[in-house]
Amino acid sequence: MPFLSDALDRVQPSATIAVTNKARELKAEGRDVIGLGAGEPDFDTPQNVKDAAIAAIEEGKTKYTAVDGIPELKQAIAAKFKRENGLTYAPSQITVGTGGKQVLYNALMATLNEGDEVIIPAPYWVSYPDMVLLAGGTPITVTAGIDTGFKMTAEQLEAAITDKTKWLIFNSPSNPSGAAYSADELKALTEVLKRHPHVWIMSDDMYEHLTYGNFVFATPAQVEPELYDRTLTVNGVSKAYAMTGWRIGYAGGPEALIKAMAKLQSQSTSNPSSISQWAAVEALTGDQGFIAENNRAFQRRRDLVCEMLNAATGITCPVPEGAFYVYPDISGCIGKTSAAGTAITDDEAFATALLEEEGVAVVFGAAFGVSPNFRVSYATSDEALREACSRIQRFCAALR
Ligand SMILES: Cc1ncc(COP(=O)(O)O)c(C=O)c1O
Structure with a gap:
């Protein structure tokens, strides 16, 4: 009798979490890695919300x-x-x-x-x-x-x-x-x-x-x-x-x-x-001002990322209406070979080579059901985004 439930055979571990873990591992080895995989805002929780939680603890709402x-x-x-x-x-x-x-x-x-x-x-x-x-x-x-x-x-x-x-x-x-x-x-x-x-x-x-x-x-x-x-x-x-x-x-x-x-x-x-x-x-x-303020930063980052990715050879990046993700198409990169000699057969190979050769972590499109694409989370600093996109441009320019 198998110990583990059959239900487990029906599912896959989350690819987004796998990419985040891989990027963390490389960082721990001392590699310079920019993670564009995370699905969470890089902003801190607003102070009024933290204060309400602290008050709840002190008032015994525990x-x-x-x-x-x-x-x-x-x-x-x-x-x-x-x-x-x-x-x-x-x-x-x-x-x-x-x-x-x-x-x-x-x-x-x-x-x-x-x-x-x-x-x-x-x-x-x-x-x-x-x-x-x-x-x-x-x-x-x-x-x-x-x-x-x-x-x-x-x-x-x-x-x-x-x-x-x-x-x-x-x-x-x-x-x-x-x-x-x-x-x-x-x-x-x-x-x-x-x-x-x-x-x-x-x-x-x-x-x-x-x-x-x-x-x-x-x-x-x-x-x-x-x-x-x-x-x-x-x-x-x-x-x-x-x-x-x-x-x-x-x-x-x-x-x-x-x-x-x-x-x-x-x-x-x-x-x-x-x-x-x-x-x-x-x-x-409470005060909702936090949202508008953050959205200004997100919009600026979205525009920056779309512009830089559209300038990369083989990538088409539509400008979406919301969230903090873009989902560029990389049809123009498939079938080529990277600078280090990796065959870019699909979007997973692209994402793996990009992480290994340029230290940029993105999630490959197959995980989300549409390929060949990758997902960029732009919930990170403008500086990190600019550097990551230049590395993607360099990676794409070197494809042969
Ligand atoms: C589309 C979508 N729905 C739901 C969730 C889950 O959100 P929560 O962190 O509240 O569980 C996420 C989180 O990544 C999401 O992207």
């Missing part, structure tokens, strides 16, 4: 809480959904988990049975297909390539829906492409979904606040109120408030689903950290 969130945080989340998204969720329709990741996982575990299909537009966040597989479902990927700005079309969605479709996982702005759907683009998809009442929508709005220029964020239940009863709107404080380590994510949705998710959480992790929950109350209700 015990178990209600499984899926303290009432104060649920109130703050309900107010956020109303204020920013025009969505009305009662506290009983809100759940809080240990990061957006747990909330997404709970929703899939609470709903999927064998044979259920989940539509995932690619490029996708690495965890979606594996979470679906762990929950016993079948991921159905729909490739949204560079020609459509990494956005799925209404025709593609229509063609992917079957009688077995349970969820569409929708992520805008996207990790890894940064692409974000305008309200009109989203409306084209919600029109399709209106025709298929058995399909639920899991909207991962984690990067909502990270959009640039005149782009206006939109979420499915807001764009099409008819879908409200079958939409789970997922969000969190990790990215917008530079709180990745605090582990607070949340969602609003139909009460029966929210209850099922809480039941699951009650038998796994119970409540997310009480201290982090109080910090999240402050993040959502």
